[in-house]
Amino acid sequence: MVVRRTLVVVAAAAAALAAAAVSLALGAVDLPLSDVIDALTGSLGEGSTRQIVLELRLPRTVEAAAVGAALGVAGALLQGALGNPLASPDVIGVTGGAGFGAVLILIVFPGSIALLPVGALAFGLLAAGLVFAIAWVGPDAGGVGKLILAGIAVGALFGAGTTAVLTAYPDRVQSAIFFIAGGLSSDGWRELEIVWPYFAVGFVAAICLMRPLDRLALGDDVAASLGVRPRLIRLIAGVGAAFLAAAAAAIAGLLGFLGLVVPHVVRLAGGTSSHTFVVPVSAISGAALLMAGDTLARTVKAPIELPVGPFMVALGVPLFLLLLRRAV
């Protein structure tokens, strides 16, 4: 059992390293591998090669890794906290809120375009905040069913808001499409500088929650009798997931699929739901998947960049189905 888990960890880490290497080595412009390595080690002089490697590919690779890891962890946290295999960042309303915030700026206030990640982040967190506020009052406060229903309702609310904005400004719709389809941009380090604290908070919360989440496995009653506070844990997990997902959406648009499927793939591969395994491996696997998908999106039809969503699905779903078949 432990052997299997170790194998999975090693495989995921290897995949992530390989994906990172490929992401740095490949792009719209053909660069010799030796030049790429020289640029990374600082022994290449000024020039477009250096710029491409250090200011385009490197931040983009780091972003892909961070966003992929964040979404994988957010999904793992939510699935563990809600005890529901369909849980993902979409379910707590973050994706809908972030989408609305981004579209609001892109379309209604394009003069404030520099604030795009802030808008997506703010509305993503606002949506999650609304979901928690609704789910935590009244009877069955903090219960799983209530949380999921509140998430669906708030997500629908912001989704409708997004549609309304798009309908009101039909000639500006194109600006919003890429965000909605989900994709990374080559913005250098600009956006990462804004959102990294949110990633940090989310990852720290995730690390602290790994063991407590395991203790929720047998139900709230058992957890309560053990002195664990299931509702508090659920709240912290929700907040952590919200931070991770909102920050991810702020720089990479709406990529909900990752958060839903990656933890499942990890669980199926490792044969265990233990969070001390699932959370870190979801981070590594999510990073690997998004780096790989983004590299494909950048190179398949170079110099044209395609949205990353379809490539992630193309990579992730067959693996998922394969594991699913074996798992029964």
Add this chain to the structure above:
Amino acid sequence: MTAPALEARDVRVAIGSKEILRGADLTLEAGRLVAVVGPNGAGKSTLVRTVAGIQRRTSGEVRWMGQELGELRGRRLARIRAFVPQRSAVPDGVTVTDAVGIGRSVHVGPLQRPTRHDRDAVAAAIERVGVGEFADRKLTTLSGGELQRVQIAVALAQDAPVLMADEPTSHLDLGATVSVAKLLRSLAADGLAVLLVAHDLSLAAAVADTVVVMSGGRSVAAAPPSEALTAERLAEVWGVDASLQGSAGGRTALHVDWLETSGLGIPN
């Protein structure tokens, strides 16, 4: 005589405007098995959950090992009493060892890893309930009876002197019920204070040293089975014409006039 593990007096619980417990008493002692019985809605589960600290009480005195319940938080309480709820989640991807490890976690600090001692305790709990051959099996592959025993192992791994089980046999078949009954009785013999909420009166009478009868939110009797479950009490609390018959060796039988035909000359 040692101090009782649990002493609860005049416990009252109201949820909203509804009074569920209107003054119930309960005492648990090491090495003795107490069965709590009563009709549906009498407050059996509520009483047990309240004294266990899971349900908030409106008033009443509850002392564990002499300490007020309100002063015992989380882990400290978990090391005194283990609670097996009526229904536990059966999650995917969790093995028997993982599950019992969850019970053991009350002894593992937040930044610590389980020690050799903890692992041994988990293995011992698994063996004690007799599911040693399933240690690496997933919970989802076990039968109802096996799952129930695993839940008891989870509680045992807490190493607490008190074990409370809320209707552990209600959904089990006869064979599984018997094996759980034997297990609980032997745990009491080992020195644990065991509490069992039971539906089945003949089971309660067979395994319990003391039977507590609940009716309408009050505890109306706390005595050995033959005194607590007299025909009069059965008629008064359950409204049935029945009598309990016990013989040496723990063999009990509940005789019930199911169709209430006595007086009509129809043989039963």
Add this chain to the structure above:
Amino acid sequence: MLAVAVAVAVMAPLAQAAPKRIVALTPFTANTLVGIGVKPVGIGQTLGGQKRLSKKLDGVRTLPLSHPNGPNMEQLARLNPGLVLSSPTWRKGAPTMRSLDIKVVMSDPDRIAGVAPEIRKIGKVVGRRKQARKLAASVKADIAAARKGIKSRPKVLVLLGVGRTPFAFLENSWGGDLVSEAGGDLLTAGLDEPGGFARISDEQVLKEDPDVIIAVPHADEDDIPGITKYMRDNPIWKVTKAGQNDRIYISNDNSLLQASTDTGKVIRSVRSRFLKN
């Protein structure tokens, strides 16, 4: 007598073919109509950018347009038009219009070279062939004059929209073709995607190192300063020749987005404001 009969026989269908009440949904078709002496009974709202409609259209009923059908069909029916000059953007509404017994003709040139033929086509449809030929010829001449004396062909990147991931105009888009004809060497030369736009890798931009970057955002006047600053602060563009020489421009009218009859003027404007050639 025979001559009269023949004249009537020829003129009658022509008279039938010239509808009296015409609705023009795009600025190109509306301006073309007044350019050949026909006043439409209704025009489409100008989407995106500033209005560049002929003064002669002042007072003509404006119909709001929305995706995907174009005008509200009830409002359109109220105007009782015999003909609607539409564009492929609103093709989904065409069947409905036809079911209302309205003739629908699509006219939206997507290249400079298509302007003159489309003007002539409109003239034919509304029975003003002669005037249309004259207008087409003058527009063609104006375009040719606007393209005279191109001194340099700077490398140009033209972008649509705002946001972190703008779309680049390709050669097969109106704006791309126009800038190209104005003497710009499109960075996206050689690419051909349906729709005329594509997201271009920033690596390619760095490698190609454009001399000029023109952005066409979807925005109002007041948004321009914010957008301009954002674009000029883009760390990738900053290091290109365009960034270094402060040649990142914002084009806020819709002249690069859709065809117009004053194409020559637009070419001159692009040359003087952006390409400086």
